[in-house]
Amino acid sequence: MNSPEAVRLIENTFDHAFDESRFTLFVKNLLNDVETKHNTYRGNLIKESFREHIVQYKRIGKYVDPENEALDVLLVEVADQSKLDKARTTLRNFVISHLDNFKKSYALVAFYAKSDGGADWRFSFVKLEYRTEVQSGKIKQEKDLTPAKRYSFLVGEHEKSHTAKKQLLPLLQNVFNNPTLAELEAAFSIEAVTDEFFEQYKLLFDKLVENFKKNEELKSELNKSQIEVARFAKKLLGQIVFLYFLQKKGWLGVSKDAAWGTGSKRFLQDLYTATVADGRNFFGDALQYLFYEALANDQTTLRGILRRERRVELVLEGLRYMDLIRWKLADKALNMDIPGLNEPTKQDRKQWPFTNTLLPIIDRDGLVFHDHIIKAGFARKIAGYQFDAARQYLWPIPASERLLNAELTQNPGY
Secondary structure (H helix, E strand, O other): OOHHHHHHHHHHHHOOOOOHHHHHHHHHHHHOOOEEEEEEEEHHHOOHHHOOOEEEEEEEEEEEOOOOOEEEEEEEEEOOOOHHHHOHHHHHHHHHHHHHHOOOOEEEEEEEEOOOOOOEEEEEEEEEEEEEEEEOOEEEEEEEEOOOOOOEEEEEOOOOOHHHHHHHHHHHHOOOOOOOHHHHHHHOOHHHHHHHHHHHHHHHHHHHHHHHHHOHHHHHHHHHOOOOHHHHHHHHHHHHHHHHHHHHOOOOOOOOOOOOOOOOOOHHHHHHHHHHHOOOOHHHHHHHHHHHHHOOOOHHHHHHHHHHHHHHHOOOOOOHHHHHHHOOOHHHHOOOEEEEOOOHHHOOHHHOOOOHHHOOEEOOOOOEEOHHHHHOOOOEEEEEOOOOHHHHOOOOOOHHHHHHOOOOOOOOOO
16 A cells, blocks of 8 residues: 555544444555454443443454464444543453453454544554563463553544554555564554654744744843743743643533533634634734633642542553652652551441541542541551651762762752
């Protein structure tokens, strides 16, 4: 398949609401030799623990790569569009359960919901491998899973297919060789995507600085405020990226009585179109209002929403500790007892489950507190965190660096 045809196929598949026939055509061209299947699973054929999230799923194909590794192609209809964002780990684990049942290790999956007509959907690569480890003289096998968030493209009507296009184009163009599963996994690799993002971000930053330096009126205003052009450009880009994050969550343009998260996924694009059509300046008349008025009225509330969202969305991604350090919340979050159930002989079944007054307390920063449950005797301390705020917010400066620069002093406590 030549490049223009491959690009059109990707755009027809990923720039629109999910469509089974279009997706099937794409998969056949991507994998070249795929064995068609027609298996549908719903109701009792889905494990009870997943029924809250999954309406039904289909197995539409089986692929065996040149190295004799097998892969299933699945279509998974989720209960609600919000599950695509908020239940990614559960959806990944659902596919892992399927692979376990069918003795497979790999799957290509389209996750979609009918609640929004499939407008936004996910195309994911899921891997289940076992790694062998020796622990205490015993051989154990541990599951090695692809991260729920990273091996996935968010596509559809409100998303650009640029990343999917760049990553998948070489495989579509190679019609003479069937792709290996290692090549498929590499196409979903976050490292390549991240590197490209920062390269383009830096290029955009450089262009902004160059253009701002040519704008004498802007330079004059910045000089009055003693703000460097580069600093202004950096802050502007950061603010715009933040707005796009809010837009993706559906938090911009939510109607007064509508549910949180139902804002337009084209809020910024539509705002730009309307502002320009009225002959107004997009930065001065629209962005500045968003930056310094609409989003600045209640910073504490917005900060709490974002912190709780990061806790939920990035669970098991390995980012929580550094978030707590950056927000200076580690001394609160990491100086508390870890609760567990009482021993069976000490459990009062009449008090089970906890009453509403004995539920864990979640504060506005997303921190969870259980002390009152332990004190009431409904749980016991099984471990405890200890965090030294005077020492652990900063890491030690390596001795090698201090040898190179005699002016460097060691951080407190080291």
